[in-house]
Amino acid sequence: MFVKVYQYHIQTDxxxxxxSIQKKASDIYRKHLNVNTVYLQSKDDNTKWMEISTYRNEVEYNKTITLINEEEEIIRLYAEFQSLIVSGEEISEENYIEQNVKAASL
Structure with a gap:
């Protein structure tokens, strides 16, 4: 499984x-990809968010993401999303591969 993790800070208001933006964007992504996304808000800093998206595999993700990112609605939604980021904060992005751990026999 291929995993994308984003961290960013959203203005509290x-x-x-x-x-709303994430719901609309998720609907677009799901039309093209098998994706599951979780949005987490920090308990210590209510402006800090983590977004974790899992995809079947990296090849499928890379094959499709360019087409998604060219959609006018996604471009508009991303611009709106960027306007919500706390001033001076960056969006971080990391990639992971899920590793399955088999239970040890006793």
């Missing part, structure tokens, strides 16, 4: 707008 813009959370409802953020969630």
């Amino acid at each position: 813009k959370v409802s707008k953020y969630l």
Whole structure:
């Protein structure tokens, strides 16, 4: 499984707008990819969010993401999303591969 992890800070008074944008973007992604995304808000810093998306594999993701990113609606939603980021904060992005751990026999 291929995993994308993003971290960013959303203005506290813009959370409802953020969630609306993510719902619309998720709907677009799901039309093209088998993806499951979780959005986590920090308990220690309510502006800090983590977004974890899992995909079947990296090849499928790479094959499709260019087409998704060319859609006008995604471009518009991303611009709106960027306007919600806390001033001076960056969006971090990391890639992971899920590793299955087999249970040890006793």
